[in-house]
Amino acid sequence: MTELYHWFDLIGVAVFAVSGTLLAYDKKMDGFGVVVLATVTAIGGGTVRDVILDVPVFWLHDQSYFWAILLSVFVTTRLINKQRSISLNALQVADAFGLAFFAVMGAQKAMLAGMPDTTAIIMGVITGCFGGVIRDVLAGNMPMLLKGELYAITCIAGGIVYTLSISLGLVTEMAMVLAMLMTLSLRLAAMKWQLTLHVFKYPD
Template structure:
């Protein structure tokens, strides 16, 4: 289905924008921008394909790199036109990328005959691994480990997608439902700071010997 490939490229482009914004925030040079945009865009899909033991999706398809470089270049040009960008711009584009990647990763796993549980796990991995690599390279704590709901929104999106398929919805409608639920929940988590608290507030020094 051609539209699946276009959805994949849109997710690639959005995550490349996210990586470029992170590089801009850290004042990296041109090479750093391209590296960060690339690992953010294809890191999760690469790890997913390696685990699923299938050819890595971008090996024989240059359109992925065209999407990455085009998105990075456009973002650079826009950033050079202004001195500041809204604080939540990175999180906004990251949320869009999550919505695309979770559904595409889940569908790819389903196509390979995995269980629904594994498919959701692969979709979540597709979405969060690239951002984790990006944040580690930026010497930040990855978004998935801090702050508002992140990986949970990916799981919700994947589950909604699979439930919609089982309910008889078309693939396209199920994708829209899954993406919309994920994106909406992620934005709500950012706006209202929704979290899953495990530890209460405490001092960094636990008084250990």
Template sequence: MQDLWHWFDLVGVAVFAISGTLIAHSKHMDGFGVIVLATVTGIGGGTVRDIILDTPVFWLRDPSYFIAIFTAIALSIYVLNRQRNMPAQLLQIADAFGLAFFAVMGMQKAVLLGMPNTTVVIMGVLTGCFGGVIRDVLAREIPLLLKGELYAITCIAGGIVYTQALSFDLGMTVAMWSAMATTLCMRLAAMRWNWVIHVFRYPEGHQSS
């Protein structure tokens, strides 16, 4: 089971690294910029999580995470150089998959450290969202976390599903897959049907920048 969790972690890092590479491509960054953006997107959220939880940072003694990042970068560059036009929603779809994978792995680590349910959900949100926040800030974009369709809310929903599945003794595997599916489906649905939470009234025709 530990190997399965590790592979989930690697997949999450790789998918987020792809989203970092895609936004670097859209911003016409050079090779070093691509590496920086992909790397901080891939490991940023997990790094913040581990620092807060006062546990060894996950990538310090495991080079497989950087292998996953560089593999994702290489594949993304190859595809982007062959396909001149990048689909408009490709970045958000890649980000949605990374969000789901990483949110679950953040929850998983908090549970293994014996954290209460509230902390488990918060760690899921941090792990899933913070790499993307760093990526967007470096790319001089308003982070997806702060605008547009549901984002962090999907991680919270996934966290509730995860903690409740564990409380009903459905098993770790069921909890992980259920939370991942909930987070991913909610995020994709929010993108498809423009689900947002409005708290301010704006004039008709107003668009946030």
């Protein structure tokens, strides 16, 4: 079971590293900037989560996370250099997949640490969103978390599905898959149909 969680973590790290690399390309960063942006995107949210939960930071004693980041950077840069362009939605799609993996992994880790469901959902939001927040701030962008289509709300939905599934007695793997699908499908739907949560009436 622990091995399965580790692989889910690595997949989430790799996908978020891809989104960081894509944004670094868009901002015309050098090689070091690419690696930095990919790294903070990939491990930023999980680091904040572990510090809050007061548990060992997940990447400190496991170099496989950095190999996953470097491999993602290498493959992504090779593909971009070969194609000389990226689709307009590539960054957001990569980010959506990373969001789905990390929101659920964050909630799952909080529950393993003995936290109640509400705290687990919040930890899922932090894990899924904060790496992207750091990425966007470093790149000089308004974080996706704070504007545009539904973002953090999708993590909350995924966290609710996960915690409810566990409470209903579903096996952990099935609960994780259902929660990831909820987060991913809701985020992709929000991107496609511009689903937002407006509280102000803007002139435009």
